[in-house]
Amino acid sequence: MGSLRSLRQAAGSYFRLYERGASSSLRLMRNSNLKRINGYCAKPQESPKAPPYTYSHRVPLHKPTHWERxxxxxSGRFKKEDEIPETVSFEMLDTAKNKIRVKVSYAMIALTVxxxxxxxxEGKKAVKRxxxxxxxxxxxxxxxxEEAAMKAKTE
Structure with a gap:
C-alpha cells in the first residue's frame, strides 16, 4: 500500500513540474512575438481578444491488476468485471480499497465478539463440570x- 502511495506522489510531483515547465515555455512563446529592432525590443500591438490561458489538469490513470479488479x-463500484474500464484513477482504487478495509474490519469485529x-x-459449561x-x-x-516415578522404577 505504501509503494502505491509513493508512486502516486511521485507521479503528482512529476506532472506539477511538467506543467510548470510547459507554462513557462508558453510564456516565452507568447513573448517571442516581440519585434527586434537594432537590438532593442518593442512590443507588438496586442489584439483586444487575446485567448485566455486555459488550465487543464489530467489525472494519471492506472491499469488495474486482476486483484484490483x-x-x-x-467494493460495489462496478457490478461485473466487464464494466471495469482499461484504466482507472488512483483515487477510485484508493476509495475501493478503503471500502474493503472497512468491510474487513467490521467482519473482524463481528468475529471477535x-x-x-x-x-x-464454554467457560460456564466448564464451571458446571x-x-x-x-x-x-x-x-x-x-x-x-506418576509417569516419572514409573520410569525411575523401570530403570
Missing part, C-alpha cells in the same frame, strides 16, 4: 509425576 467489484461470546459459554485451570494443571502435574 476484484477489489473494485467487491462471536469468539468472546463462545468462550463465555467443576473444571478449572487450577484443577486441570494439578491433575496434569500428578500424571507427570
Amino acid at each position: 476484484k477489489i473494485l467489484i467487491w 462471536a469468539g468472546c461470546i463462545w468462550m463465555v459459554i 467443576n473444571e478449572s485451570l487450577t484443577s486441570l494443571n494439578l491433575e496434569k502435574k500428578a500424571r507427570l509425576r
